[in-house]
Each structure stands twice: as C-alpha cells, then as structure tokens.
Amino acid sequence: MIEKKVKIINNAGLHTRPAATIVKLAGKYKSEFFIHKDGFNINGKSIIGVMTIAAAKGSELTLTFDGPDEEEASKELLDYFQRGFDEL
C-alpha cells in the first residue's frame, strides 16, 4: 500500500471538474484508491463520494493506493494534484 499526503493548491479547490477527473483517472487502475480527510475515508472511484469532500485551497488530504498497479496509479494521481488540477 502506498500512502501520500497532498495539499490543494489551486484557487478554486477540489470543485466538480477535478473531482470528475480524479475519479476517471482512478478508474483506469485496478488498485483501490481512497481519499482521507477529517476522519472520512472516501472511495476515490466514487464520484458521489468525492463530491462530498469540501477541500478549499490549502486543505491537506491523504491518498492511499492498494493493488497490483498502485505505483502507476499513485504517480498519475499525485501528479494531477501537484499540477493544481491544471488550474494554476
């Protein structure tokens, strides 16, 4: 299992468009992907779940990846968070 801490760095935060992209990216991999925030563990392959996360700029989240392709999955998703959802 891989565990990574990420920070939301774009101005608009984790709004609907990045939420949809995250779920789509995660859906490409076999590995399980969870987002942890404020005691909630959200399945990152569930759009309705990810949409319940209120994460403004500056919020910190923990991502966990578990499965055969966890390396690749974590790399691609982490990269997307670090690019500020391509909104910088």
Place this chain on the structure above:
Amino acid sequence: MNSRNNVLLKGIAAASGITIGNAFIFSKEKEEISQESIENVSEAIKNLEEALVLSKKELKKVFGLAIDKLGEKRAAIFEAQMMILDDPVLINNLKNRIKTEKKLPEYIVDDEISKYIHLMNEAHEMYMKERSLDIEDIKNRIIRNLKKKKWNSKVTADVIVVTTTISPSDTVLFTKANVKGYVTDFGGLTSHAAIVARSLNIPAVLGVNEATSTIKEGDVLIIDGFHGEVIINPNEEKILFYKNKINELSLYDEKLFKLRDKPAATIDGKEICLRANLDLTKEIDLIFRNNPKGIGLVRTEQLFEEYEAFPDEDEQYEVYNSIAQKIYPENVTVRAFDIGGDKVLPVDLHEPNPFLGWRGIRLLLDNRHLFKSQIRSVLRASQNKNIKFMVPMVTSIEEVIETKELIEECKKELKKEKKSFDNDMHFGIMIEIPAAAILTASFAREVDFISIGTNDLIQYLLAVDRGNEIVSKLYQEFHPAVIRMLAHIIKEGKANDCKVSLCGEMGGDPLAVPLLIGLGLEILSVSPSIVPLIKSIIRKIKYKDALLLADKCLTYSTEKEIINELNLFYNSIIEN
C-alpha cells in the same frame, strides 16, 4: 358521523365541467416513499437498473442541448451528474442494500443518496450546498423513474386526481389514462395543469390548499369546475343534484353541438376563421367533434415533455404528418419547440429570470441541430400543402432572417435527398414580446402570417409574472395598454398584407371575443373544447356593434371601464 362527509372545499375554477368520481391521491412527496418490504429482490434490482438507464438517457438528451452554452467548467457539472448514474461504488451499495434489507429500491435510493446530501449540507462552503441540490435532483430523477411504472398501473380512467401540483410530464401520464378530473393544492388559471385540463375538457379545481391534507384515497368527490368547488363524500341529495346538473350540461352541449356545421359568422355576415389549439395528439378527436377551420397552434414542446427528451426527426415527422393528414383539407400551424432554459439546464445553473432568458427561438437558434430536425420534419409533413410553421419568442428581425435561412438550407438538403415538401410552406412568428409587437409592420413584411400569443404578451407588457401570486392581480387581460397594443398589431399586420391570428387564452374568453373581432381580428384559435361556445358567441353579435365596442374601449384608460363596457355588451347579446 365521519368528519369528511359532505365537506365542501373551495378553490379556483380552472376548467369547467362537473364530474363525480373516486379520489386518487397522487403524491410525489418524499415522505410517501414506502418502507414496505419486498420479496422479489431480483425484480427490484432489475427495476433499479432500468431506472438508472432511463435517467441517464433523459439527462443525456436534455443536457446535451445546453452543453455548448455552458462552457467547459460548467459542463463538468453535467458530466459529474452523468457519472453518478454510473458510480460503481454507489450502485454496488444500492444493490447490496436491496439484497440484505429487502426494501423497495426507491426507499434504498432515497436513504443512500440522502446520506451524501447531508454530508454536503454540513459543509460550510456555499458551493457545497449548491452541489447538494444537483445530487438531490439526480436522486429525485431516479426515484421518479422507479415510481413511474407503478403510477402507470395505478392511474385508471375513472379516478379524480388529487395532488399538490401537477407538472407537465405528470399531465401526460394522466391524459393517457383518461382521468375524470383534477384537484390540486396549488396552481392557478394559467398553470400548465389548467391549460391542459381546459383543452381536454376535464373539470379541474386548482389552488384548493387543503386538498391533499383533507381528501383520502378512494373518497367520493364531486368536482364543480364552474364554481371551483369540491365536495367530499357527498350525501344522496347532493349526488342527485349534481347528476341532474351533468344531464343539463350534456343537453346544453348538444345544443351547441348543433352549431357544428354552421359557420362562425356574425349576424351581419362577417365570417371569422375559428381554429382549435392542439395540445396533445390525443385531443385530435375532440377537434373533429367540434369541426373548427383547422388547427391554429400545435404546441410541439409537449412532445418533449412526453418523451422527456427531444424526439428525432423521424419521430417528429410521424406526429406532424399524422396531424396534417387527419386535418386535411384544413390546415395546421405547427409552432417550433417553446422550451425554456429552466427545462434544460442543471439546477444550480438555473437562470434567475427564465422568462427573460434562454427560451423559444433563442434556444433554437443556439441549437441548430435540434432546430433543423424540427424544420425538416415539418417540411416533410407539408407535402399536402396544409402545414404552416411558426416560431415563438421572437424579438428581432435578425432572428427571423436567420430562421428563414435555415428553412432554405433544409429545403436544399431535402431536395438533394429527393424528399418531397411544400416549397411555399407558410412561415410565421408568434408575437408575444412587446418589441415584436411594436415592430409588427417590419415583421409583417418578412413573414406570411403572425400569431398573437396573449398570455406572454400581457405578462411582458405589464411586467407581471402571472404565476406569482403576490402580483397576479396585476395581470390584467383587459388593461388599456393590452387592448391598444392588440389594436396596433392587428392594424399594422393587415396594412402589410399579413394574416393576423390570435392563439392565446384570451381568445377563449367569451367576454373578450366581441372586442377582438371589433379590433379587426379575423382568425382565432382556441381550446378545442371551447370552439362551440365561442362560435355561439360570434353568431350572436353584429360586426358593426363590435367595431363600435372596440372604438369605445380604445378610449378608456382603466381596465375597470373596459370590463364594464364588455360586460354590458356581453349581457345584451346573451339576452337576445
């Protein structure tokens, strides 16, 4: 004694007629989601899957229209909604809960998705609350699709529907089932339910407030659509009284029916072209019963409401062609989809002022593909040269020119495809916006005919939302500005050799008819059920008296004076 025996409730007399029947409580409220247990789990799961597919189909077609307008960011909202209907985690949870809890799928869907909604509402960010509205919308859509099946089997021909409000798609369901009458808590004379009830000749009492809280399923109801009264569990005496009234009415109808083949002409020989508005394909039988001079208005958005998506070109062609063939040799005027942005945009993108927003021709010109599918299907149905086409919500000449170019483009395509059509199909516009009314002369030179839509024209001219109860009193059909504007449109249209007709609610108001004729109107299109009544009024007046009446009304500066004058006139012709 039962406290619900012989109880009288009062509401708005929205559609005339009297009927006696059993109450069917139609409720879409959340608390009506039953927690009852089920036995057939696989059927429940199948129903859920079907509802998801149906919901996806609806969303795709409806939002597909708006997507170009939304921009990338907002389109993502739509995409996310679509993804929810495919959400593997959510759907697995729903199915597992149905299996283990053995409850109705609508209960499980409501309970499960509500959890997410609560989470969103707990957040402090405003956008999370808006987001929860979208999720609520999705949830209700799935539940509605789950319940649709059940309602279809429960709504039968002999019931009186009792409900809080009726949406356009509900009325489609009821119309198909041939229900006997409507009673609602909310809604007024101009609500969709009222318009449909009138056009189908179904008695309706709306805005009763305590209807759903007082009336119970199966209660015997008498609806008096003339006086806006509902009697719950009436005694023998009352039933006998109303049965007699129903008999008298049918005698009166028969009397009017005798006018069927007589012309709609005044005593002194001025002939008026009296047409019928077609709301639903179903009404067409009623139309033949009353023998109007053709169909002056087909509200095609009704197809959208029935399909809950836009029908494609072939589907539309079938509908228009069948109407045109049935009404031949008379003609039919098809109005392009009059859809508002409020029907095609996701909840949190709803326009603050839909009536001043993206609707009618504006939406159509922004959705060429949809618009062309309609133009092409109307053209194809015009082969017998008895179809006219008009567009709603026109404000400027540019919109007319653009539409005419599209029609030419469609004609060229059809020629290439070797499909036949009427090359001279008449094209017209609705005048419902004051700007278009003022420019009548300019429009009249561009089109073959104009049709006045009084409901919207009055609303826009007086800046009154007729659905807003606080100001609805200011919605004055006989406001002097309305009368003068009508006079202007009719005069300018005729001066430019352009046919002028009127297809709004006003045409079906017995009080208004003599005035409209006096203003020079020669073509009227009204609800099919009211054709005989309007004809009987036309046949009782003298054209020269109507002209004087109109002249007089044009001098007044208050609605009160005008209504007094109209009442005097009306009473004098009724006495004769």
